[in-house]
Amino acid sequence: GAGVSQSPRYKVAKRGQDVALRCDPISGHVSLFWYQQALGQGPEFLTYFQNEAQLDKSGLPSDRFFAERPEGSVSTLKIQRTQQEDSAVYLCASSRLAGTSTDTQYFGPGTRLTVL
């Protein structure tokens, strides 16, 4: 079946531009996560949704980062006024259940953002 998909796969932005990254989770999955992965490092948690509710945004690095999931399925991560330090792979993951961290997270391929 279809897994988690993300678009675009690659995004190049000039410093100061706004970007929007899309995540299509596995159909029916309640939980959705965003992670940031810098080159050569492990993913770092950004935010978590349970359906349309953003229950944890403790990992968002600044108020330039904003995520939404208005209908409880597709999610968008928006970065305003991009900076060079925002360059990373942005990973989305979904899991079937709500509120259970032991439920398997399925990751998408990521969007590689390069800020020039």
Added chain:
Amino acid sequence: GESVGLHLPTLSVQEGDNSIINCAYSNSASDYFIWYKQESGKGPQFIIDIRSNMDKRQGQRVTVLLNKTVKHLSLQIAATQPGDSAVYFCAENIHNYGQNFVFGPGTRLSVLP
């Protein structure tokens, strides 16, 4: 923990040998752990998990060992195959606290023919 940056620790093993990948986790309150495999250009893929009430768990060709005393986790891969070449991450979580997983810096496994 130490930031590895571009220079991931690398483990090179001969095809058919066993591999052992180690991870030191950071939070003594963590009670749930996962090993992930990440191939180039792909997202992490779940391999095996373990809860803190266990010290060993086995899957197909993989075994995870947990030593809570020294906050150490290891992943053993039996009869390593070329398809096992990837970066491996451990991740820790306090499962009644939230969905936030903390990932380790990763180890690159290279399988030699």
